[in-house]
Amino acid sequence: MLKPEQLFLVRHPVDMRCGIDVLTMYVQNSLSMPWHDGAAFLFTNKNRTRIKLLRWDRHGVWLCARRLHRGRFIWPRDGDSTWSLTPEQFDWLVSGIDWQKMSGHDLTKWTLTPVTNPMILNEYLCRKTYNIWHGYYRTSLH
Template sequence: MIRPAQVWLAVEPVDMRGGIDSLSQRIQNLLGTSPCDGSAYAFRNRRSTRLKLLIWDGTGVWLCQRRLHRGHFVWPTADASTVGLTARQWEWLVTGVEWQRLDAPAPIHWRV
């Protein structure tokens, strides 16, 4: 399994019919970087039930797709066009778990 150093999520949904070329172009337009920089780039559909991952492995570009049969991927809502994830957050995201809550600090007003 390929384990990228950094995973970037494109916040806005994309048309899942797009392939390597159209998603690579989207990366260049969103970030101004090359899709061959060693990072992985993830895209989702509108319903957040499918995602595509574009990653360079040093030899070529991989385009992987994952579909959930139940539930949806928890995707960030942010002012930025992309959000970076740690490897741990990525592993939780692809399983459909609400990864944003894993590292959340306890509310200040909460007491035992």
């Protein structure tokens, strides 16, 4: 339903009070991009604390808004007025992750190194528990 075939990130900030009609006119006039079935455009405000997704489908138009509890959305500062995003980049972006630094890591090549000596692991856990219990990791309120 909301899975766009093409997703474009609009680099320049817009007023988040804008609705469907104003954002559609912005896409057509300022970006000179035709809206079409399956396309979606992602907008942000000046502080990058909110985003809006404008998406067209066969039956109408969707306008979705998102705000992070903390932090800001990572937005490109340089380059073209629009960027094309992959579905993975979109997922990272709306989660507040720096999607520009993420790349497709091949997790199948990652290996876990097993602990060969369980006494080393046990000693580490005991030391960590002791330090926590005796307040070495507590912060001072004075």
